[in-house]
Amino acid sequence: MSNTTNNKRRKFIKSSTLIATGSVMAPLFGNTTDQLNTEVDPFKDDGRIIGHGDFKYRIDKQWGTQNLNKYPVMDCHEMVQDKAGRLLLLTNHPKNNMIIYDRSGKVLDTWTLGLKGAHGLTISNEGGEEFLYIATTSDHKVFKTDLEGKIIMELDYPKETGKYESAEKYHPTETAIGPNGDIYIADGYGLDYIIQYNSKGEYIRFWGGKGDGRDNFDCCHGITLDERDKANPCLLITSRSKQEFKRFSLDGNHLETITLPGCWICRPVIKGDYLFFAVLVTKTWGAYDGCIAVLDKDHKVISFPGADTPVYQNGILTAPQYDDLSFLNPHDVCIDDDGNIYVPQWMSGRTYPYKLERI
Structure with a gap:
């Protein structure tokens, strides 16, 4: 792609999208332009x-594409796979919060809770039955549902912490479920606290908050349970605006901070021994410059699908350079049992998920 085309592309994006540099409101509520960049073919x-080493993929940008009139989407935020192999996509379109695909890209079912701020999606196997946890930013709640969308539990804003004057301060972005069923909620677009409940939804504790300390976060956008060390399970929590993620014990003690320069990472996703991130931004808001990151058990990046080869200098990661072709604000990854990756995207002109076929 020529420099002239690149300049036109970025100029158009800057003027035609609602992403505002330095603004928290655009990522908070997921406002999406209905107008796709007409100067850039999203399927080019x-x-x-793309990718590196043992983690190379063939990108299929049309895998999930549907008729917008029949299956409307705004932002395609997150995706999980159930034990039957179905792929469940969460969108923030109030008429269509959930689209359920098979692995060929065929839509099997849809349902909605009427949510405009549906953002975080976690699946949990509880006694052989699977449940979904949906974090919604503009509704200030987390919903637990079955796979058909029946609401089992609602968790309101955490007034027990004493930190929230009202629900309007609370904008949860993600959840994780502990080995004993405890529920961890990341208030990534609110006050940056992690709130812990038991499986019944009874409040236990909170920690974090916005700040520069090792226990603090700056946009704790994503959280997941890491059981790769069976004897010592922990939580991985992103601090997206700081371009890092942190390890915490299950009772909220800081264990480690891992910095990924140039990577505004959304949520951690673990598959086997490896850790995957959607990198929403590598340089600046207002341009499509995200990629995918694959990390080994030592938290070292070994592949950057959509960017250049990972390089470490004196043990420090060099910020990735986006390939300017692959993604439009990747927001999540879902990895199937064959190692293929499905990529929902935010603020992408209402595109459907891409598939990265492992080769």
């Missing part, structure tokens, strides 16, 4: 090979 270079 479909079928290319």
